[in-house]
Amino acid sequence: MDTDTGFLDPADANAAARSAEEAARSALAGTGAYLMPPADVLTCLGADASSWAHFAAHWQDLTEDEYAARRGTRRLRRYGHFSLAPVTGELRLLPHTVFVQPDNTNPLYESVDRHFDPLTGAFVADPVLRRVLGLLGRVAGALDVAEWWSVKVHPFRVVATAEGGGEPTPEGRHRDGVTLVSSLLVGRDNATGGESTVYSPEGDEILSATLREPASLLVSDDRGTLHGVSPIRPVDAALPAHRDVLVTTLTPG
Numbered sequence: 122m123d124t125d126t127g128f129l130d131p132a133d134a135n136a137a138a139r140s141a142e143e144a145a146r147s148a149l150a151g152t153g154a155y156l157m158p159p160a161d162v163l164t165c166l167g168a169d170a171s172s173w174a175h176f177a178a179h180w181q182d183l184t185e186d187e188y189a190a191r192r193g194t195r196r197l198r199r200y201g202h203f204s205l206a207p208v209t210g211e212l213r214l215l216p217h218t219v220f221v222q223p224d225n226t227n228p229l230y231e232s233v234d235r236h237f238d239p240l241t242g243a244f245v246a247d248p249v250l251r252r253v254l255g256l257l258g259r260v261a262g263a264l265d266v267a268e269w270w271s272v273k274v275h276p277f278r279v280v281a282t283a284e285g286g287g288e289p290t291p292e293g294r295h296r297d298g299v300t301l302v303s304s305l306l307v308g309r310d311n312a313t314g315g316e317s318t319v320y321s322p323e324g325d326e327i328l329s330a331t332l333r334e335p336a337s338l339l340v341s342d343d344r345g346t347l348h349g350v351s352p353i354r355p356v357d358a359a360l361p362a363h364r365d366v367l368v369t370t371l372t373p374g
Contacts, residue, residue, distance in 0.1 A: 185197055194285075297370050301341070
């Protein structure tokens with residue numbers, strides 16, 4: 122600790138980040154799920170209030186999810202696909218394509234071609250996003266060895282009003298057919314609910330938590346677990362509620 126400024130010096134910050142990452146890796150390899158506290162996440166990202174606010178502002182530039190709207194949920198999102206080299210940290214944005222989930226995963230959308238707007242250039246270039254993906258690549262190394270990770274990135278905003286709850290996972294408990302699935306809370310406003318739960322294949326709860334504080338990061342081993350999120354509703358019924366998350370999945374490329 123730098124006693125003059127009250128902040129961790131770089132060596133201490135690096136040690137704290139390594140410790141936080143190792144805690145996540147250990148839990149994933151053991152129970153299959155882990156909730157990384159916001160302070161640990163921000164330490165791993167080297168992010169301050171200003172850089173986080175800049176990152177969160179991208180959620181003002183999402184577009185409507187017409188597939189969720191057909192089932193009565195207002196959800197805004199974008200989608201992008203990267204490859205990530207865990208050894209070097211090299212990150213490549215891949216050509217934009219449709220998003221398809223494999224068979225025996227998501228009962229609403231498996232094998233359905235869904236067309237979402239691409240990530241904006243500003244979002245792709247944001248240093249916080251790139252550090253988040255690097256962090257997830259290192260954590261996922263506890264589950265599998267990959268020369269390249271296939272990384273799919275989904276910024277979401279779920280909106281709820283007094284007339285209807287917002288459904289973060291209208292499909293209910295499900296798998297994504299990947300190795301690592303993660304949910305990073307970016308922000309929430311006027312919202313109650315939104316409890317995230319990771320289950321064993323038999324339906325037992327492994328971990329359950331409501332992500333309330335920005336930079337809370339939930340990661341789970343999607344190969345051996347299911348996950349779901351309860352609806353959100355407005356605290357003040359006269360105003361809409363929203364919940365902003367970054368959902369990222371990794372599989373060996």
